[in-house]
Amino acid sequence: MEIKITKTTNPKTKPAKGEKLGFGRIFTDHMFIMNYTEGKGWHDARIVPYQKISLDPSAMVFHYGQEMFEGLKAYRGVDGKIRLFRPDMNAKRAAASNERLCIPKIPEDDFVEAIKAIVKVDQDWIPDEEGTSLYIRPFVIATDEFLGVAPSKTYLFIIILSPSGAYYENGLAPVGIWIEDDYVRAVRGGMGFAKTGGNYAASLAAQVKAHDDGYSQVLWLDGVERKYIEEVGAMNIFFKIDGKVVTPMLNGSILPGITRNSVITMCKDMGYEVEERKISVDELIEAAHSGRLEECFGSGTAAVISPVGKLRYVDDVFTINNNEIGELSQKLYDTITGIQWGKGEDKFNWAVIL
Numbered sequence: 144m145e146i147k148i149t150k151t152t153n154p155k156t157k158p159a160k161g162e163k164l165g166f167g168r169i170f171t172d173h174m175f176i177m178n179y180t181e182g183k184g185w186h187d188a189r190i191v192p193y194q195k196i197s198l199d200p201s202a203m204v205f206h207y208g209q210e211m212f213e214g215l216k217a218y219r220g221v222d223g224k225i226r227l228f229r230p231d232m233n234a235k236r237a238a239a240s241n242e243r244l245c246i247p248k249i250p251e252d253d254f255v256e257a258i259k260a261i262v263k264v265d266q267d268w269i270p271d272e273e274g275t276s277l278y279i280r281p282f283v284i285a286t287d288e289f290l291g292v293a294p295s296k297t298y299l300f301i302i303i304l305s306p307s308g309a310y311y312e313n314g315l316a317p318v319g320i321w322i323e324d325d326y327v328r329a330v331r332g333g334m335g336f337a338k339t340g341g342n343y344a345a346s347l348a349a350q351v352k353a354h355d356d357g358y359s360q361v362l363w364l365d366g367v368e369r370k371y372i373e374e375v376g377a378m379n380i381f382f383k384i385d386g387k388v389v390t391p392m393l394n395g396s397i398l399p400g401i402t403r404n405s406v407i408t409m410c411k412d413m414g415y416e417v418e419e420r421k422i423s424v425d426e427l428i429e430a431a432h433s434g435r436l437e438e439c440f441g442s443g444t445a446a447v448i449s450p451v452g453k454l455r456y457v458d459d460v461f462t463i464n465n466n467e468i469g470e471l472s473q474k475l476y477d478t479i480t481g482i483q484w485g486k487g488e489d490k491f492n493w494a495v496i497l
């Protein structure tokens with residue numbers, strides 16, 4: 144793929160050292176953009192100054208939500224090198240999301256090449272304070288000017304970058320999670336496994352409810368029986384029960400997290416028995432009340448590992464591991480972040496150095 148690069152003549156002021164970056168509010172100087180036209184395929188890959196895009200109000204994405212996105216990070220290592228974490232997995236998942244949403248596939252090599260190219264152009268934007276990173280947001284939108292319901296014949300693939308602060312300011316901290324018993328996020332046969340805005344739109348009402356009650360995230364149950372555990376807002380979920388690591392199996396309605404996949408590989412490597420299976424909320428509550436639920440944590444690119452200290456289900460609220468960080472949670476966090484920041488051994492060759 145040939146990528147034409149046009150550099151900005153008017154660079155922005157970068158955040159000062161030590162400035163609080165937060166998440167997703169600051170954007171770099173450039174963006175990657177590529178068009179799709181039916182009959183022509185993906186074309187005109189280019190890196191241009193970060194700018195607004197102009198779309199017709201009838202552009203299909205606004206009406207029927209035909210879009211997909213990805214999320215990953217670039218890390219400035221302790222050795223000064225820039226690393227990505229398993230970007231090939233994002234390319235594969237993007238292809239699966241695209242297929243579900245009738246968006247033409249982006250060749251996986253091109254997807255990774257585009258990410259590397261834009262990160263290289265804006266590499267001076269990668270913060271280097273501990274725990275910080277450059278968040279990478281690739282996405283595709285349907286752009287046909289047409290109100291009919293059908294797959295669009297034109298698309299834009301765009302990648303934007305956002306320097307982000309440390310997720311944890313003072314080390315890992317357990318969160319409280321609301322098990323949602325009314326709203327559902329996705330159903331089998333739907334698009335739960337795809338990373339697409341519609342799934343997030345479906346999640347907002349429950350998230351608002353959980354926040355109002357003081358819980359930071361929602362744990363979803365299956366969309367049919369509202370009985371089996373699926374995943375958390377933007378994280379997959381793991382339990383340690385009786386010494387075994389248990390996580391819901393991928394069933395079509397759960398997002399296949401790259402962190403999830405990495406956690407499973409690492410737990411097996413550490414000698415844990417890992418079960419990917421159905422787990423009902425009743426089984427979880429029974430395990431919690433009988434003291435067999437030893438740890439619970441979420442996994443995702445943003446937090447890496449998020450220990451869960453409290454779970455709420457209808458009228459039942461229970462504490463896990465005394466609301467403290469579990470040994471396994473801490474170890475997984477240290478191992479994954481060790482690979483990402485070049486501090487520890489990369490046994491599985493997951494880091495891609497730019």
Ligand SMILES: *Cc1c(COP(=O)(O)O)cnc(C)c1O
Pocket residue numbers: 214338374375376377378379398399400401402403442443444445
């Ligand atoms: C992105 C995402 C995850 C986590 O995936 P990672 O690849 O580990 O970041 C989990 N659930 C949902 C709904 C997501 O969108």
